[in-house]
Amino acid sequence: xxxxxxxxxxxxxxxxxxxxxxxxxxxxxxxxxxxxxxxxxxxxxxxxxxxxxxxxxxxxxxxxxxxxxxxxxxxxxxxxxxxxxxxxxxxxxxxxxxxxxxxxxxxxxxxxxxxxxxxxxxxxxxxxxxxxxxxxxxxxxxx
Numbered sequence: 103x104x105x106x107x108x109x110x111x112x113x114x115x116x117x118x119x120x121x122x123x124x125x126x127x128x129x130x131x132x133x134x135x136x137x138x139x140x141x142x143x144x145x146x147x148x149x150x151x152x153x154x155x156x157x158x159x160x161x162x163x164x165x166x167x168x169x170x171x172x173x174x175x176x177x178x179x180x181x182x183x184x185x186x187x188x189x190x191x192x193x194x195x196x197x198x199x200x201x202x203x204x205x206x207x208x209x210x211x212x213x214x215x216x217x218x219x220x221x222x223x224x225x226x227x228x229x230x231x232x233x234x235x236x237x238x239x240x241x242x243x244x245x
Contacts, residue, residue: 117140117179118135118137118140118141118142118179118180118182119140119141119142119177119178119179119180120133120141120142120143120174120175120176120177120178120179120180121141121142121143121176122141122176122177123143123176124142124143124144124176125144125176126173126174126175126176127144127155127173127174127212128155128172128173128174128195129155129156129157129172129174130154130155130156130191130192130193130194130195131144131155131193131195131212131213132145132152132153132154132155132208132212132213132214133145133152133153133155133180133182133212134146134150134151134152134153135153135182142180142182144210144211144212145208145209145210145212146210147210148207148208148209148210148218148219148221148222148223149219149220149221149222150222151184151222151223152208152212152223153182153183153184154182154183154184154185154191154193155174155180155181155182156181156182156183157172157174157180157181158181185223185225185243186243187243187244187245188242188243189242189243190228190240190241190242190243191225191240191241191243192231192233192238192239192240192241193213193214193238193239193241194233194234194236194237194238194239195212195213195214196213196214196215196239197209197211197213197214197215197216198215198216199237200214200215200216200227200239201227202227202228202229202230203226203227203228204216204226204227205217205224205225205226205244206224206225206226206227206239206241207221207223207224207225208221208223214227214239214241223243223245224243224244224245225241225242225243225244226241226242226244227239227240227241228240228241228242
């Protein structure tokens with residue numbers, strides 16, 4: 103039998119749920135995962151791997167819900183991705199405004215923030231585009 107990536111399956115077949123005590127969250131935030139419990143939660147430290155949330159927007163036009171307002175509710179399955187070095191992502195979720203060229207990590211709110219301490223993951227802001235009328239951050243994963 104050939105090998106395959108199990109984490110890749112977890113993010114698509116729905117085996118990890120947003121913890122029941124968590125706030126609704128937007129795409130573009132980060133979560134820490136408890137693989138044994140099958141749940142994800144807002145990070146509490148920047149020294150653990152965090153996974154990028156990119157759920158499929160499943161609302162229909164007739165509901166008149168703006169894609170920018172799409173949230174994942176507590177108890178729902180989350181589609182997550184572990185960012186590997188060299189990969190890029192765009193998010194409008196940041197704790198504070200950061201400049202192009204700045205190094206950032208995942209803060210305890212699940213959003214990017216200026217790097218502090220010795221984080222396990224760091225990213226660099228390479229561009230600040232506008233996303234749905236808000237300032238966004240295009241980042242490349244450093245480690």
